[in-house]
Amino acid sequence: MIKRELKINFKSLIIWTFVLIVIFSLVFLLYPHIIVDNSKSLEELLAIFPKDVSKAFNMDIADISTALGWFKTEGNIFLLLIYGLYASILGSNILLKEENDKTIEFLYSKPVSRNKILISKIIVGICNILIMAIIVMITSLIGLKLCDSFDFEIIVLLTLAPVLPAIILFLLNIFISTYFTKTKQTIGIAISLVFLNYFICTFANISSKIEFIKYFSLYTLVDVRKIIEKSSFNIINVFIFVILSSILIVLSTCKYNKKELA
Secondary structure, eight states: OHHHHHHHHHHHHHHHHHHHHHHHHHHHHHHHHHHHHHHHHHHHHHHTSOHHHHHHTTTTSSOTTSHHHHHHTHHHHHHHHHHHHHHHHHHHHTTHHHHHTTOHHHHHHSSOOHHHHHHHHHHHHHHHHHHHHHHHHHHHHHHHHHTTOOOHHHHHHHHHTTHHHHHHHHHHHHHHHTTOSOGGGTHHHHHHHHHHHHHHHHHHHHOGGGGGGGGGOGGGGSOHHHHHHHSOOOHHHHHHHHHHHHHHHHHHHHHHHHOOOO
């Protein structure tokens, strides 16, 4: 089952990973030269940014005149969104496409339990998210090393930390998909969940008056400021991740076993 799922989902993994690698490679190649020619304009732009906005995007603690500074700010946003979108879309269709393609009857006719089908898909999805993150991490390490803008711990943490909310989004969309029968019914929900979580986290960081809403966003699991300032990760977030993942897997298993074949 796992080998079959890896083969089926390999193409989408390559496409999404390739897009990220191309974007980051182009930035690492061009960013130093662009900044040299526009350093004065960049300083003027940063000067007019409200402090709260600069803080929300970590521009107050990152020097965006370097490639590493870009990686800590805009680059990190790319990682959060692309990982999240890939994971959400994968979670929304990894079960349902069997019903769309009418291959679920074939699987059910085999001596394979629903639990095994579900767990194999979860394992493959998590593996694909990790593979993407590792490839992006290696690309970032090489690119930033060539740019003479290098911090091993921060680069590793910033590329791997977004995996936590991505996996939760993947599992959440698997659970949601057990209530539907067609992938076209879940894709919109999957994409909306990513941007909803991102905007909640961003708005919470911009205004201290609504800072409490960040606890309703999965992206709070990535404590980017702590990574940038202390090169460390909040271990409490790992425990929260494990608890949420376990709950979603149990809920998905229960619902999937009760689901009637469309």
